[in-house]
Amino acid sequence: MSIQEQSERFTQVMTDFVSYVSKVLPDDVTKKLEEIRGRETGELQTLVYDTMFENQALAKQLNRACCQDTGVIQFLISCGENFPLIGKMPALLKEAVVRATKQMPLRHNSVETFDEYNTGLNVGKGTPSIFWDITEGRDDVEIYTYMAGGGCSLPGRAKVLMPGEGYEAAAQFVLDTMTSYGLNACPPLLVGIGIATSVETAAILSKKALMRNVGSRNENENAHKMEVLMEDAINNIGIGPQGFGGNVSVMGVNIENTARHPSTIGVAVNVGCWSHRRGLIRFDKNLNYEVLSHKGVTL
Ligand code: SF4
Structure with missing residues (x-):
């Protein structure tokens, strides 16, 4: 050629x-949405998931976004x-x-x-x-x-934490973002968190985190643990599908990180919607x- x-x-x-x-949504997202539907018991919540699946079938059938x-x-x-x-x-x-x-x-x-x-x-x-x-x-x-x-870009935020604030402050920053903006992004969400030094390095990592498959885990043991804890914490807010309340608010939490300056932690959060x-x-x-x-x- x-x-x-x-x-x-x-x-x-x-x-x-x-x-x-x-x-057409990627295989890992479709699989996760099906699994989450099974964890909801409310009539409204299961109706939201059924509507999502019908939407997906029609998009394919009619060749439309x-x-x-x-x-x-x-x-x-x-x-x-x-x-x-x-x-x-x-x-x-x-x-x-x-x-x-x-x-x-x-x-x-x-x-x-x-x-x-x-x-x-x-x-x-x-x-x-x-x-x-x-x-x-x-x-x-x-x-x-x-x-x-636009909706799933809306909760994107980045911040450099004060020296000594630690990983607890990073978790609080993400949870504050979820309680104030998570609703706007058509949940259940895939939450990407970037941890580095400055806002731009953390921000690109938080977007890269959204490229990782749902259910994949950070290879660092502590980062992995934080992914699991953050997932539990955001689910406990109870946002539910499309914000109607429910047992599950996130498809997952993915964290990407680099080494960082000894005195600062840069943290960024980026969000993918159910239509990831x-x-x-x-x-x-x-x-x-x-x-x-x-x-x-x-x-
Ligand atoms: S499904 Fe995602 S892209 Fe579509 S309106 Fe909701 S947040 Fe925006």
């Missing part, structure tokens, strides 16, 4: 992938240094978003800040958002596509692809 042919194939597969992710807010598209990329399209990817992903916006269609969610006009294409200055990790010695690429809706449209695709150097988030899918 020439570089032009490779570029076209990559763009078209990503167009179809973004379109697909807008209507499963939530009206298809978000600002974000890509989190783990790219091998030898992947052939490494330098072209930002432009190709932008084009894929434009095509998917027309193809699905996706809601027009890119408003030029200060100029206050909607581009009508879902792309603009700095959108879609692209976050990179480059890996030595690899020639493939793995790309998370995520649709960050996150997809993961892998391309090899010959542009063969595999969808990792949705089993058995061919685009």
Whole structure:
């Protein structure tokens, strides 16, 4: 394949992938929602879950996005240094978003800040958002596509704690955010927490935490313990599905961390809603692809 042919194939597969992710939830989220429904006993709560499942079935059947807010598209990329399209990817992903916006269609969610006009294409200055990790010695690429809706972006907050406040203050910060804003994000939620030094390092980790599968655990024993405790604590707030109250408020709590400055803890929280449209695709150097988030899918 020439570089032009490779570029076209990559763009078209990503167009179809973004379109697909807008209507079908990833396998881990679907499985978790089914499990949580079984833990609710109230008539209203089970009705909410039944409505969610009916919504999912209709989205597939009618080939329509499963939530009206298809978000600002974000890509989190783990790219091998030898992947052939490494330098072209930002432009190709932008084009894929434009095509998917027309193809699905996706809601027009890119408003030029200060100029206050909607581009009508879902792309603009700095959108879609692209976050990179480059890996030595690899020639493939793995790309998370995520649709960050307005409601589920709303509870996002970051803070640097005063020296000595400790992990208890990080937990309190997350719980305060959940009691004040959790309701707005269409629960049950996937809660991503980032722990680092400064607000920006914590913030990107909290988004990366949302890319991890529901039910996966941080490999550090103490972080793992905090995930479990935070999950219990947020469930005990009793937000329930769509805020109607219930036994379960979260699909899970994922924590990502780095080493940090000895005197400060930067903490950030990011939230995914029940309609957590996150997809993961892998391309090899010959542009063969595999969808990792949705089993058995061919685009
Ligand atoms: S929070 Fe999620 S499900 Fe609710 S409107 Fe926003 S994108 Fe849709």
